[in-house]
Amino acid sequence: MxxxxxxxxxxxxxxxxxxxxxxxxxxxxxxxxxxxxxxxxxxxxxYRGFMLPSHQIVEKAAQNIPGDGGKGMKELVKDEYAGVQQASIIDEFVNDIxxxxxxxxxxxxxxxxxxxxxxxxxxxxxxxxxxxxxxxxxxxxxxxxxxxxxxxxxxxxxxxxxxxxxxxxxxxxxxxxxxxxx
Amino acid sequence: MSQLKNIVCALDLSDQSKQVAEYAVMLAKMSHARVTVVYAAPTLTQYTGFHVPPNTIDNFVGEIVSGAERSMADFVAEHFQGVDAQGIVVVGYAAEEILNLAEKEHxxxxxxxxxxRKGLDLILFxxxxxxxxKNSKCPVLTIRPTDDE
Missing domain, CATH: 3.40.50.620 (HUPs)
Structure with missing residues (x-):
């Protein structure tokens, strides 16, 4: 049975x-x-692909990069870290939940x-x-x-x-x- | 507490039916429930548009039903021993008939x-x-055949 x-x-x-x-x-x-x-x-x-507030943080961080040839570098930093920041803010949120x-x-x-x-x-x-x-x-x-x-x-x-x-x-x-x- | 006094057990009288019956019998014994065992035979009304005399289809369905009634009686006698069970055969669209019966039997x-259904039919319908x-008012216990992967 x-x-x-x-x-x-x-x-x-x-x-x-x-x-x-x-x-x-x-x-x-x-x-x-x-x-x-x-x-x-x-x-x-x-939601990872969305522009979350963390995007602004990355933008600021990129602006703070010193040096005149920094434009390319700034873009690079933004590209590199935008995804990471957004992912981690979501993960943090999910962890809290x-x-x-x-x-x-x-x-x-x-x-x-x-x-x-x-x-x-x-x-x-x-x-x-x-x-x-x-x-x-x-x-x-x-x-x-x-x-x-x-x-x-x-x-x-x-x-x-x-x-x-x-x-x-x-x-x-x-x-x-x-x-x-x- | 929720009551489980009245169970409708829907079977297609295939090999899988024994497994389904086993669970229905277990639940019926534990909750002292009555079981209505049902098989829904297809109507075949979709063939009435073809060049087949309607009588032929009706006779054919009639024969399927009386055959199914015999199989059902045997099945219930063999697999629902020790349980207050009654077997019936209905004609129509299986899901609709099962839901109707569940309502009628409370x-x-x-x-x-x-x-x-298999293949394309399954995907479409x-x-x-x-x-x-999706449509039942009472809970539904579904049992997937173990050989089906």
Missing amino acids: ADIKKIVCAVDLADQISPVVDYANTLAKLMNASLVVVYAVPTLSQ TKGAQKSMEAYVQKHFADVEAKGVVVNGDPAEQILNLVKQENADMIVMGTRGLKGIDRFLVGSVAEKVVQRAPCPVFTVRPHNHK | ADMIVMGTRG GSVAEKVV
């Missing part, structure tokens, strides 16, 4: 009332399984998964990818997640996170549509 | 496999499972 001992439950930390949490609790108790509760922080790497999310996750697990064996994990990156990685890493037997993902045209083009997970998961996936809780 | 969850996942 199929045996479910470990369940990965993907949550949105912003949702304090979620049928996903309800069902994850129900299933964990029913099957006497432990839970790995996961939240995926987006990397924001898609991740640290905050880790704290929120602890509180979330304590509040919503008080009477089951549960641990919280915060990961960075493409949510579907990260959920699937975690499932492999944890050797999980089931995934519980909501079907809400990308909205609008993005969803149409890329497909929702749940869709990707359903298509590729090595274990069964329990999908819950939000806000229709009976 | 299902608390749907259990189904992810294998369905998505699998039956995808449609059910």
Whole structure:
């Protein structure tokens, strides 16, 4: 018979009332399984090409380069470091979010998964990818997640996170549509 | 707490169905649920425009259905032992029929496999499972066949 001992439950930390949490609790108790509760922080790497405020810092730094033949040098410095600066400001931002999310996750697990064996994990990156990685890493037997993902045209083009997970998961996936809780 | 008392288990009576049944049976036993096992036979109405007498198609579908009903009865007897399970065969578009049945039966969850249409059809229309996942009011447990990589 199929045996479910470990369940990965993907949550949105912003949702304090979620049928996903309800069902994850129900299933964990029913099957006497432990839970790995996961939240995926987006990397924001898609913003790397944008002009972020750090660009001005680089510009200033380039202006401060002494010497008259410096024009070429200044351009070079700008080109060399603009990308790096922007990448690091994004990384820093994501790190801050991740640290905050880790704290929120602890509180979330304590509040919503008080009477089951549960641990919280915060990961960075493409949510579907990260959920699937975690499932492999944890050797999980089931995934519980909501079907809400990308909205609008993005969803149409890329497909929702749940869709990707359903298509590729090595274990069964329990999908819950939000806000229709009976 | 969420209840799981009423399970709709959608099968295509293929090799993968045993695996899907296994999960439905496990959940049914643990939550003392009733299971409605369903197979949706295609309507073949898309062929009515061809030069085939409509009767031929109806007869053909009728034969598929009665064949499927026998297979379903055997399957349920063999793989749903010890569970309150009832097998039915419906005719129509699989995703729609599964969703209709889930609503009619007030299902608390749907259990189904992810294998369905293949190739171009899959790219254009998505699998039956995808449609059910997107549109179902109750949770859906999807099981991917282990041999499918």
